Amino acid sequence: MTRYFTDEHEWIEVEGNTATVGITDYAQGQLGDIVFAEVPAVGATLSKGGDAAVVESVKAASDVYAPVSGTVTEGNDALADDPALVNSDPEGAGWFFKLELSDPSELDGLMNADAYKAFVDSL
């Protein structure tokens, strides 16, 4: 399993040809109290960098982008009842969706944990 990060503050954990996607701890801290999350429908086709999900804090709505292209295999239904999971466990139970990768080579441009940490520190 390998975890990658985007400069839009999503994480993606890849196992074989499938992956789990969420937003980073830094992202949830910036957003503040999450009151609503909308995950993509199973079967939805996502393209790298396109809108994938929506996360809303008290103050504003923000898009979650697809780190890579693929087909959604599962959405995290727990977020409907408990959107605050994104605050309390953003890089675990607060995941957004799983997808089957359509082009694994797209992972090449993403950051690893060290590179993402350096990126966040530079903000």
Added chain:
Amino acid sequence: MSDDTEMRELPLGDWHRAKGARMVSFAGYAMPIQYKGIMAEHLWTRENAGLFDVSHMGQLILSGDKPAEALEALVPGDISALKEGRMRYSLLLGADGGVLDDLMVAATPTGLYVVVNGAVKHQDIAYLRANLPGSININHLEDRALLALQGPKAVEAITRIVPGVDQLYFMEADLFLWGEVPLWISRSGYTGEDGVEISIAADLVEALADALCAQPEVKPIGLGARDSLRLEAGLPLYGHDMDPTTDPVESNASFAVSKSRRVEGGFNGADRILKALAGGPARKLVGLSVEGKMPVREGAPIFAGEVQVGVVTSGGFAPSVGAPIAMGYVAAGHNSIGTALEAEVRGKRVPLAVAAMPFIPHRYHRRGASK
């Protein structure tokens, strides 16, 4: 609102940063959006007391020859009847009766004390200067800061350090002493809770903020919670829920058109406003309860079936309600309480119902009320 890249500093800027605030640009100033989190700050204010820095707002003194009578040409309130130490909410009207700003006016021994919104204060001052007689002086108190202390324990907390504040009732104001420092304090605010607003010399505001936050009931609260609190209280946010294209009747502010002025007229837009009062406005600002959990925000169109009948002007999650709520303009025939409507958010329809405001009851300390 304003997202000016150049942010001006308010007297408490560094104080907010030291308290862990996240600063954003608002009305051209660097201001705290939140400290610990909007939800916690909102709920703290409803239970205890929250300290808000509202020093971006414009504080003016109108003095000279009968400023109340002069101001009445531009606002629909009965300002000349205001007794010393009394305050009133009013609206600055353009020639066509559109709302240029909402404001507070208090009668003081030195003239009318007027508080206007930060984002439009400079244009307000220019408008007042152009439209009030030359015999009226307009003094912009740029060397004063403004704090709001809001919540059910606010008055108890401030009275501990500024004796006598608890003697004020809602919409009353007076001069008090904090040690030797004069404070102009009104029992008012914009959260729906009891509380006060405190005008103080800018160079002394940091010490006062520290003294207030040393009280166990008091925590600093950011703009994020200020917005969610006022939305639950059904209070319009200027520039969003009312603006120059809306008149006071449409803006759900008919109460600001005083009885005597309804008879006499004589203010900007009186024809339009008195006609709307008599016949009902073509559209009206109403509260909206939202079904489900998805927030409906400013700009979302409102539908009755296939026909668009309105637009959301403020909306978000309401921490004390525990659900999303909104305010918006809805056309006559669709805006009575309980009417079922839909908003469109990201291509999806969200059920709404026209709701009575406030969403959370006001808890003002009114004179003559039995508590």
